[in-house]
Every structure is written in structure tokens, then in C-alpha cells.
Amino acid sequence: MQLVITAGGKGTRLKELTGGLPKPMVDVGGKPLLEHQVLLARKYGIRDILILTGFGAEHIKQHFGDGAAWGVSISYQHEEQPLGTAGSLLNAFERLQDVFVMMYGDTLLNVDLRRMLAFHDTCVSATLFLHPNDHPQDSDLVELNSENQVQALHSYPHAPGQYFQNLVNAALYVISKRALTDVWQQWRQNLKALDVCRDLFPKLLAQGEILQGYRSREYIKDAGTPVRLQKVRRHYESGRVQAGSLETALPAVFLDRDGTLNYDHGWINDPEKISLLPGAADAIKAINDSGCLAVVVTNQPVIARGECSEARMQQIHNRLDWLLGEAHAYIDALYYCPHHPHSGFPLERRDLKIACDCRKPGTALLETAKQELNINLNRSWMIGDSDSDIRAATKFGIPAVLVNRNQGPNSEDHYSEPRLRSRTVSEAVNAVLNEQFSLQPRPVVAQSQ
Template sequence: MKVVVIAGGQGTRIASVNSEIPKAMIPINGKPILEYEIEMALRYGYMDFIFIIGYMGEQIEAYFGDGRKWGVNIEYFKEDKPLGTAGALGNLKDQLTEDFFVFYGDTVMDFDMNAMQEYHKKKKADATLFVHPNDHPYDSDIVDLDDHGRVCRFYNKPHISDFVSRNIVNAAVFIFSPAILSCIEIGVKSHIEKNVLPMCLEKGMRLYGYLSFEYIKDMGTPDRYYSVCQDMISGKVTRMNRCNPRPAVFLDRDGVLSKEVNLLCKPEQLELIEGVPEAVRYINQKGYLAIVVTNQPVIARNLCSIDELNYIHAKLETLLGHEHAYLNAIYYCPHHPDNGYLEERKEYKIKCMCRKPSPGMLLQAASDWNIDIGTSYMIGDRVSDVQAGESAGCKQSVQVETNRPYALLDVLKSLI
């Protein structure tokens, strides 16, 4: 499988860092970012590259040559004029006859390429997008996925003022099949996110989102550049690869993140407790995964549909996103073992292993995201939350006072 690297941009926003070299050649720890991309791909056995170059592209070609120094093969496509992130791909139809990766040349990343490829094959996708939560979803391109990971819709920035969505952001790493190239007009400037992918969706192509919490950040602005430099130096970039087990903070929802409301079933009832955005942001900054595990008997009681619950959780993620905080995942139990309600849904009236105090949601999350339970924490406002964490094998489980402002942040600072 080939790796196409789009490295023709001028980098006007990051010019203050270094305006005399192309953006993809700006160094981190003495090496161009493109070199890190080659080294990562080579670790997973990907050796064939096509670099799309334009502005000051001769510097890229002079540095990397044919790739022999790195044990890879590099070919070049030179743009005579700027063609956007997609325009040049149409010229490569004869070379891209099998599925291929697409990278942007200004991206710092370390992810399991083989795992993404396996997902792409399993879904029989025409295109697979790497998606993840981030701390600025309000000015990012949002991807709406169904329960199976298939792309339903794109919400490209800028967003309307009252926009509500799950925090699932396009990270700008892709696997494309050759079929995608049919949506690109040769020689015409176009962009993958704004033009190509929406057209593919309109044509009914199979587009999927590969959700991962591995490190992928562009360095398109000076602030982001200095941030990713620090992350590279500290080892954070490598630590976040899915092959490395990570710790998590498991969080109950009602009474811990959002104010306790009896049988909350409408989005307008959801309100963050004071101090919660700071607390979740603290988890993000410390390198822990923020995983919500919540009992939601409103489903069994038929007070709320799955779609309505998903919208409530989208509002939760939107409120946090406005404060530069994000949740990595939300797990909920829709069951309730007790019968006797007129409106109840019988299929959810069962005894299960996911309803706290059972540890099912925590164990499922650990399996899904390679979480090291033994270094993780459970924080809730009920005894059942503590029992679930203890049964799962968490390092520590803590009960906080329901609805108390800054309770979560105070506990976190005592733990991590």
C-alpha cells in the first residue's frame, strides 16, 4: 500500500516560525516533520511514497531524494499551480491502482497504521477517515457517524452558533480506494474535506470513521508548532500509540459531570456542574482517557429513545468542547432489572453485566481502548460507582458529593 503525502502548501500561518523552507520541512528536534512520517510508516512496513510538492518543493526533493537513505522509495508529483489538498490526486490515477494512505505534510502523529488498515478492510470501505475528539471542536470539521462507524454527514467549519454535535473530528489522515479518484477533477483546485468527501457521500460511497485516541495534530500555526514540539520531546506522541496501554479516569455522569436531575431525559435538563470543564481538561492534559460510564434506565423506562440520549450526550460534549475539554468515550447501560412501569420496554428489563455496580462498562472500555485498569480511577457519587470500579480492578474508586462545585477537580488533583 502506498502512502501519498500532500506537501505542497505554503504555510502562511506558520511563516513566523520559518518562512524560508516549506512547511513540511520545518524541523522538530532537528528533523523535518516529513522524516517522522516516513519513519512511522516504515515501522509498519509501508515503503512506497508519493510526495506531492509545490511551493519550495525542490528543498523536499533535495533532502529526501529517492528515499534510499531511509530504506524507502519516494516518487514526486510537482504541482505547476496550487491544486489544494485534492487536486493533484486526480493526476495519479495510473499510480494509485490499490488502496492508499493520504497524509498531510504538516502533521505530527504516531498511530497504528495496520490497525487502521484492518478496520478499512473489515468495513469494505471506499474511504476511511481517522477521527478523534479534540479540545477545539467548535472550529474543527465534525464527522457524524452512525452506530457502525459509517459516515452520515460532514459538518465543516464554521459552525452555526447553536451547533450541537458529538466531538468527533476529522484528523486529516485517510485511506482511499482508487474509486475515490473518480470524484476528483484533474487539474482543478479542490479540497478533500470540502469537495471530495461530500461528493463521495452524495454518490453513496462507503465512507467510515476510524475512531482512535492516538496522537495526530497539525502544526499549522506557531502555537501548535511549539505545542507539538513539547509533546515530541516529552514522549507524549509515542506514548499515545494504541500499542501502549493507557490509564483512564472513569466518570459517572449525573451528579459528577452534569447536575443530578431525576430521570434526566431531555437535553434542556442537562447542565454542567461548576468546575467540571476544568476537571475534564485536567484529565486531558495529564494524558488519561476520560471515559463516562453511566446507568441510563430512562431507556428501559421508555422515557427517552436511544437517539434522544445520543443528543443529550452530544450536548454534553458540545458544552465541554466550548471550554477546551473533551471526553474520549461515553458508555451507557440502558437496562433496568425491575418491572412494573406501564410505559416500560420489556427488551431492556433484564439483569445485565453492564449496569453498575457490575463492572461491564469499564471492562468493555478497557478492551476497546487498551486501558490499563490497574492504573485507572473510577469517580462517581454513589456506592454503586465505587463498587463497579473496585470490581473492575481500578487503582482507586472515589465517591464525591453529588452536584458539589469543583468536587471532581479537587479529587483529581489529589489522585493524579
């Protein structure tokens, strides 16, 4: 198996921090970014590495040589003038294997490459690693259908008034070489600079090729600006990069949607009806910053009642993502139940009128999240505004905070007993992340650090 790394970027924006080295040679935790990538490839059994060099090639070659010191085989393809990420890839076309992994030399990642390769269907032309980030407004975003096939690529800047799902192209791909053949034939006539996301993938979509999205919570961030580089260095030093592997179970804060994050206007069947409750975005951002996962689990019987389609529901969630993104907050994953047990609604969809296991207080969605995201239940919480949230949490074996805006935090009411009560989601998140109620393994015992 082959890894191709584009490493020709000049790193103009990082000049102050790199001292004139090419971007991929910038130091993170005592070694160049590129070396982290080489070690990751070796960990997952990829030993053929092709580095696409441009600016500063001699620094890279001098450091890695033929790769033998790292137990891998490294070769180089040089570009004389900048060809862009896709141009430099096409420049190496004849040296590509049938299926290969591609990454950019200025990213730090902790992704299980073997798992992503296993996901890649060789009938599709490329698999794109996708995840939410805290700046979707200035990221390249991807629109998927329910089969995880790419419908459109939206490069930033995004026009005002538009909103998309926070599903960011993280610049990690598995590509089938055969899909590039036609583009390569054309490209070699003019050798123009091309970008993978802005030029190559749209060309492939226009040719009718299938691109597939691979969503994962694993750690991947670009370090291409001074601010991002500092962040990546902080994450590396704090252990967040290491914990970003799917091998590490992470704590989660599960959140209800309507009445907890956004105003509950009865049935929400229109994206414009989504408006965040005060403090909700900052509360989610606090969860993001803590290293816990923010996972929304919501009952949406409007679908079974025939009052909102799945496509419309996606638009509603896109708008929720967008509003959170404006405050640099993001949801790691969102799960909803479209079912409803009772008949008698004029537009109802009979296939969804069932008693299911996923409608809260059912726990099937929580179970799915636990499996897909590898969640550590001993350190996880639920936050919600209804009895079904508290009951679901109890069945699932995690403590819950009841958010109740209309009543005092100590009021008596008919709810099942939550571990804590709060008036707002901010208070609830503070309490959960606070050291008093910190995400310690339960039962809580005094621990020496």
C-alpha cells in the same frame, strides 16, 4: 501498500518559524515532520510513498531523494499551482494504488497504520480517522451512525446554537481508488482546486458512496499554526507522542455522568437538560492536560424504560461534548448501559429489561474501555457520586473517589468505602492528579525518579 502525503502547502502561518521552508519540513525533535511520517510508514511495512509537492518542492526532494536512505521508495507528483488537498490527489490519480493511506504533511502522528488498513473495508470508499480534540468549535466534525458510517460532515465555522459530537476529522484516511474515478473524470476537465473534507467527501456521499469512521485514541495533531506547532513540539519532547501509540497502556480517570459531571435532574431525556456542574469542564481539561484518558461510564436506564431513544441519547452526549469543548475539554470515550432489570414502566422496551453485566456496579463497560483503549489499571481511578460507582471500581480493582456535594468530605454514610471523598469533581480530579495521590503504580512505594 502505498502512502500518499500532501506536502504542497505554503505554510504562510508558520513563516516565522520555518524560515521559508515548506510546512512539512518544519523541525520537530530534530527532524522534519515529513520524516516522522516516512519513518512511521516504514514501521508499519508501507514502503511505497508518493509525496504531492507544490511550494518548496526542491527542499523536500533534496532531503529525501528516492527514499533509499530510509529503506523506502519515494516518488513525487508536482502541482504547478495550488490545487487543494483533493486536487493534488486527483492530479496523481493515475499513480495511485487500489487502496492507499493518505495523510497531510503538516501533522505529527503515532497511529498504527496497519491496524487502520485492516479496519478499512474495501467495499467502502474511504475510512476517516476520527477523534475528539480540545477545539471542536473550530474543527471539521463528522457525524456517524451506530454502524460507524458517516452521515454528514460539518465543516467549521459551525452556526451558533448547533452542537455536534466531538468527533474530529484528523486528516488521515484510507481510500479505495475506484471511488475516485467519477470525480477524477469530471475534475480533469477543469483542474479546479478542491479540498478533501469540504469537496471530495461530500461529493462521494452525494454519489451514495459509503464513508466509514475509525475512532482511535492514538496521537495525531496538526502543526499548521505557530501555537499548534509549539504544542506538538512540547508533546514530542515530553514523550506524549510516543505514549500516544496503542502499544502503550495509558492511565484513565473513569467518571460517572449524572451528579458527577452534570446536574442530576432525575432522568435526563432531553439535551437541554444537560448542564455542567461548576468546575466539571476544568476538571476534565486537567485530566486531558495530564495525559490520562477521561472515560465516562454511565447507567442510562431511561432507554430501557422507553423514555429516551438511542438517537436522543446521542444528542444528549453531543451537547455534553459541546459544552466541554467550549472550555477546551474533551472526553476520550463514553460508554453507557441502556438496560434496567425491573419491569413495570408503561413505555418499557422489553429487550432491554434485563439483568446485564454492564450496569454499574457491573464492570463490563469498564472492561470494554480497558480493551478498546489499552488502559493501565494500576494507575487508573474512578470518580463518581453513587455507591454503584464505588462498588464497580472495587470489583474492577481500581481506587475510587466519592463525590458528594451534600455532605462533608469526612461524613459517615451508607456508601461502600471509597479511597477518597470530595465535595466536587474538581477536588476529586485534583486529588487524583495530585502528586500525593498521583497515578503511581500501587501499592504506593517511595520511588526514585
